[in-house]
Amino acid sequence: MDDYASQRSRMVTEQIEARGVRDPRVLEALRTTPRHEFVLAEYRQDAYRDYPLPIGLGQTISQPYIVGLMTELLQLKGDETVLEVGTGSGYQAAVLSRLARQVHTIERFQDLAERAARIMTGLHLENVQSHVGDGSLGLAEFAPYQGILVTAAAPKTPQPLLAQLAERGRLVLPTGRRGSQVLELWQRCGDEYDCQVILPVAFVPLVGELGWKE
Ligand code: SAM
Numbered sequence: 001m002d003d004y005a006s007q008r009s010r011m012v013t014e015q016i017e018a019r020g021v022r023d024p025r026v027l028e029a030l031r032t033t034p035r036h037e038f039v040l041a042e043y044r045q046d047a048y049r050d051y052p053l054p055i056g057l058g059q060t061i062s063q064p065y066i067v068g069l070m071t072e073l074l075q076l077k078g079d080e081t082v083l084e085v086g087t088g089s090g091y092q093a094a095v096l097s098r099l100a101r102q103v104h105t106i107e108r109f110q111d112l113a114e115r116a117a118r119i120m121t122g123l124h125l126e127n128v129q130s131h132v133g134d135g136s137l138g139l140a141e142f143a144p145y146q147g148i149l150v151t152a153a154a155p156k157t158p159q160p161l162l163a164q165l166a167e168r169g170r171l172v173l174p175t176g177r178r179g180s181q182v183l184e185l186w187q188r189c190g191d192e193y194d195c196q197v198i199l200p201v202a203f204v205p206l207v208g209e210l211g212w213k214e
Helices: 005-017 024-032 041-046 064-073 091-097 110-122 159-163
Strands: 053-056 059-061 081-085 102-107 128-132 145-150 165-177 180-189 192-201
Touching: 005 024, 005 064, 024 064, 024 091, 041 053, 053 110, 064 091, 064 165, 064 180, 064 192, 081 091, 091 102, 091 110, 091 128, 091 145, 102 110, 110 128, 159 165
Parallel strands: 081 102, 081 145, 102 128, 145 165
Antiparallel strands: 053 059, 165 180, 180 192
């Protein structure tokens, strides 16, 4: 237990469980992942508050509820290979690492990727592999993935992400305009893909070949 354990427990109960996230494995992962380790020192006191925080380079660590919701939508059981696009602080990857067998996470900014990798190594999260590159193209090298989670918003769903899904795999991503999107949940069934719209969200842009231009 660390000094923030009670704040973390309250965050899970009041912000995440109360809004309908119920998967006990997801709630436990959020209760045991030290979010304060992933935020910038000047925001440490705000680490468990109900909003996103700046992490440098114009990027953010997502609101805790959104992390909980997106994670739950993947329905992970523990033996999956998962891709996260948009490593940012590394917090979402750390949560995923407690729920899947192997996590690959890709970030376009080398500085953010290195900082996140350092924090995850410090926490002994050995099943996370960090990559630097354009995640709008996915990460073909380690596909297929049972789960793909994109934490930056694309104008529309990049085709390679759908192609890199395993059978019955799930993709969660925000798509829409800059500043205002919907969260989509895709599920693969053979060559068919089912898409459900979950709720309105606001993410930073996915910048890359199949995302937005700089
Ligand atoms: N998952 C992160 C966390 O837990 O802190 C939050 C990520 S932040 C909302 C979105 C991240 O996506 C930013 O760090 C941004 O640099 C990254 N990003 C944007 N476009 C990208 C791309 N094409 N490939 C990889 N990362 C990208």
